Amino acid sequence: MTETEILVIGGGPAGLRAAAAAGELGAQVLVIEEMDWLGGQLVKQTHKFFGSKEQYASRRGIDIARILAGELENHDRVTVWTGAPVLGIYEDGMVTAQKDNRHVKIKPQRIIVATGAAEKVLPFPNNDLPGVYGAGAVQTLMNLHGVLPGRRVLMVGAGNIGLIVSYQLLQAGVEVAAVIEGAAHIGGYLVHAAKIRRAGVPILTRHTIKEAQGREVVEGAVIQQLDENWQPVPGTEQQLEVDVICLAVGLTPLADLLWQAGCEMRFIPELGGHVPYRNRLLETTRPGIYVAGDVAGVEEASAAMVEGRLAGLAAARSLGYGGPEAEAYLEDALRQLHALRSGPAGEKIRRGLEKLETMEGVPC
Amino acid sequence: MLERTGVPVKEQLDRVQPPPGHEGPMAVIECFQEIPCNPCSEACTRGAIASFTDINNPPVLIREKCNGCGNCMFRCPGLAIFVIDESYSDTETLVKIPYEYLPLPEEGTPVTALDREGKPVGLARVIKVQQGKAMDRTAIIWLAVPKGLGMTVRSIQVGR
Numbered sequence: 001m002t003e004t005e006i007l008v009i010g011g012g013p014a015g016l017r018a019a020a021a022a023g024e025l026g027a028q029v030l031v032i033e034e035m036d037w038l039g040g041q042l043v044k045q046t047h048k049f050f051g052s053k054e055q056y057a058s059r060r061g062i063d064i065a066r067i068l069a070g071e072l073e074n075h076d077r078v079t080v081w082t083g084a085p086v087l088g089i090y091e092d093g094m095v096t097a098q099k100d101n102r103h104v105k106i107k108p109q110r111i112i113v114a115t116g117a118a119e120k121v122l123p124f125p126n127n128d129l130p131g132v133y134g135a136g137a138v139q140t141l142m143n144l145h146g147v148l149p150g151r152r153v154l155m156v157g158a159g160n161i162g163l164i165v166s167y168q169l170l171q172a173g174v175e176v177a178a179v180i181e182g183a184a185h186i187g188g189y190l191v192h193a194a195k196i197r198r199a200g201v202p203i204l205t206r207h208t209i210k211e212a213q214g215r216e217v218v219e220g221a222v223i224q225q226l227d228e229n230w231q232p233v234p235g236t237e238q239q240l241e242v243d244v245i246c247l248a249v250g251l252t253p254l255a256d257l258l259w260q261a262g263c264e265m266r267f268i269p270e271l272g273g274h275v276p277y278r279n280r281l282l283e284t285t286r287p288g289i290y291v292a293g294d295v296a297g298v299e300e301a302s303a304a305m306v307e308g309r310l311a312g313l314a315a316a317r318s319l320g321y322g323g324p325e326a327e328a329y330l331e332d333a334l335r336q337l338h339a340l341r342s343g344p345a346g347e348k349i350r351r352g353l354e355k356l357e358t359m360e361g362v363p364c
Numbered sequence: 365m366l367e368r369t370g371v372p373v374k375e376q377l378d379r380v381q382p383p384p385g386h387e388g389p390m391a392v393i394e395c396f397q398e399i400p401c402n403p404c405s406e407a408c409t410r411g412a413i414a415s416f417t418d419i420n421n422p423p424v425l426i427r428e429k430c431n432g433c434g435n436c437m438f439r440c441p442g443l444a445i446f447v448i449d450e451s452y453s454d455t456e457t458l459v460k461i462p463y464e465y466l467p468l469p470e471e472g473t474p475v476t477a478l479d480r481e482g483k484p485v486g487l488a489r490v491i492k493v494q495q496g497k498a499m500d501r502t503a504i505i506w507l508a509v510p511k512g513l514g515m516t517v518r519s520i521q522v523g524r
Contacts, residue, residue, distance in 0.1 A: 048441035048500070050401040052419055058403040058439045060500065171465055185367040190397045191442025193370030198519040200482025203370050302400070343398045343420025 004030040004079075006315050007095060007108035009086050009257065012040020013301045014293025014308035015114035016068035021312030021329070022112075023075030025322035029312075030106065031078065032097055034085035039065025040116055042301065044139035046171075047164055050189070051302035054336055061301065062143075068305075089261040093288070110288050110315040113258055114308060117251035117272060117294035122156060125211040127245075131218025135165040135248035142172050150244035154221045155179040156209055160188035160300075162248030166196045169246075177240045180207040180223050182230060189345075210237060212245055221245050251298045258295070261286050266359070270352030271297030277356060281314035281330070282307060290315050297356075299349055306336045371480045372396055380425070381515050382448060389432025389449035389458060392515070393423050395442060407439035434494070437462050438502040448514040457514035458491070459507045468493050468503055469522045476521040477509055485516055 006022050008015045011033030019031045037043060045061020056064045072078045084099040095106040119134040121127070133141075133149055135157070141147045153174055155166045158181035166176045179196065184206055186193045193203055206226045213220040225236035252273035259265060263276040264285040275297050276284045283290050292311040293304035310333040317326045341349050366372050372394055382390040391412070393404070398420045405413040405423060412429035413436060432447045443462040452458035469475050469490045477488035492506035509517045 048502070050399060050441045052400075052402050053406065057401060058407075058441055058500075063500075186370055189399050189442060190366055190370060191395055191399075191440075191444040194372070194394065194480065195443055197370040198478060198480050198482050200478070205368050300400075339419045340400045342418065343400055345397075345399045345420065 001105045001107055002030065003107045004028055005108070005319055006030070006110045006112065006312075007032065007106055008112045008114060008312075009095075010040065010114035010116060010293070010295075011035075011038040011069075011080065011082065012114060012116050012293060012304070013042055013064070013068065014116075014295075014304040014311075015040070015112070016072065017305045017308030018112045018114055018290075018292050018312035018315075019078050019080075020068070020071040020075065021309040022316040022321075023072065023078040025313065025316040025326055027077065027316040027319055027321045029075070029078045030108070031072070031080045032084050032086055032106075033080070033082045036083045038069040038080065038082060041136070042068070044136070044143040045164075045301070046143055046168060049302065050300070051340065052336075055302035055305050055340075057302070064301075086257065089257050089289070091262075109319060110290065111261075112290045112292055112308075112311045112315055113295055114291070114293045114311075115254040115257060115295045117253050117298050119247070120250045120252055122209070122247055122249050124209050126214065127212060129212050129214050129218050130216070131214065131243055132212055132245045133247065135161045135246050138165055138244070138246050139168065142168060148172060148174055149246070150218075150242075151175060152177050152242045153244040153246050154209070154223070154240055154242045155246050155248060157181060157248035157250070158186045158188055158193065158203055158205070159248060159250065160192060161251075162246075163188040163192035163196060165246060165248060166201060167192065167199075170196065170199050170201070174244075176201045177242050178223070179203045180209065181205045182208050182226055184228070208232065209245065213239075218243055218245055251294060253295045253298060255295055258284065258289075258291065261289055263289060266356055268297070268352045268355050270348045270355065275356065277359070280334070282311040283314065288318075297349065297352055300340070303337060303340050303349075306333055306340065309333045310337065366396060377515060382450065383427065387451045389447045389460070390427065390430050391425055391432060391434075391436060392446045392448055393425055393436075393444065394446065395422050395440070395444045398422060401441065403439045403441065404436040404445060407436045409435065432460075434460055434504055437504055438499040443502070446518065450511075450514055452508065455511055456489075456508040457511055459488070459509050459514055459517050461505050461507065461518060461520070463503045463505045463520070464501065465522070467522060468495075469505060469520060475507075477507065477513065477517040478519040478521055479516050480518050482519065484521070485513060486510055488517060488520060
């Protein structure tokens, strides 16, 4: 059995920042990551990030992954396990994981769950044909393994992920036939949209995919206009010749461990689905279990990093680490989060968090 | 409109283009949405992009202080800053664009100039391909475009 003061589950932007912050205050930390590398989704993000310098704005996600992993090397009380999926959190506070093909037990005093989010899918005829991908899978193929997903892509969803992955496809030399979006407006940052527009890619709002075409693999797609009530407009069907249909229709928190741990959950659509109730310092209803990043509500990576720092500081402080400076760090992290969420781009998140605070969401 | 098409409209562009008759290069910041982002302001050593009181504010260019150096161009994660110089020559305008595709164009060669919708609008001459460590793999392409296209050309097509 491995004992640790703080166990961080997930080595993405939130988890890495949580571990560094807790380590900075002097706590003993174990970071456990299921993949063989640290960084989470950052390792696929070849674009420069938004935000401020506190969240490494202007740096590319791939480089931020390296910076965050490197920060942990400064703390000799921080240990990292990669290639080790966590299997469960039990009633007595024990955590089990798989490591080197063995079933191992971990006994932490505090847990920070930073497991991220999973992609949503979209139901439409033939969506099980090879060639229908999630945007994350396309990024994994291209940016991790150097494999092109196909020659000509229909991107479904004009949020930041749909826009960014379209740009990355263009950079890799893949044609993007169109980006379609069900809503009346582009959901992602308009500067991302402008980048792919000037590369000649049309963005069609109020459009959806009617069906994928093909016998063995994707050979085409039929798209269709939607009216203001999201109903398909007959006669507006267009056939596109594509060999890849890429779905970028949102993320949902990977909250399985929180359910198992008995944390009180709420369904908040604005935050991507079921999220844990928690206090201002990100502690859930199960004392000693904290959350950070997309598992707490789907948001930008910049916010995930700040939440990670906040949870790491709070968990370490609850164990008695850190002097008055810890208080100042906490306030600074809260200030950063507030700033990131305070504009129109944070409106949905604010609405979601407000619902969560007032327990308005559907109780589970 | 921008929210539907991803292409800024004339009224927005009119607000950010250099004043008529301006001599020398000047930044054109095509960032019209309130998003939490501020590196452009920190990139400018001349203080020509006003400090952000709220990180969600769109950038404000203090025109008198801008010399068109382009340091903000490669720090902008949205690749939304361009530099134009209408006084470049009697027949041509200089347009600097951020560019992250391969292959890079070759200096001295003509390329197809594209507008904000990716439509060809004429030929541009590649004057310079600016790269550097600090630019972190965002090249800046200096283009000489026919007079009158300074606020139109925003990308190029290389060897296709």
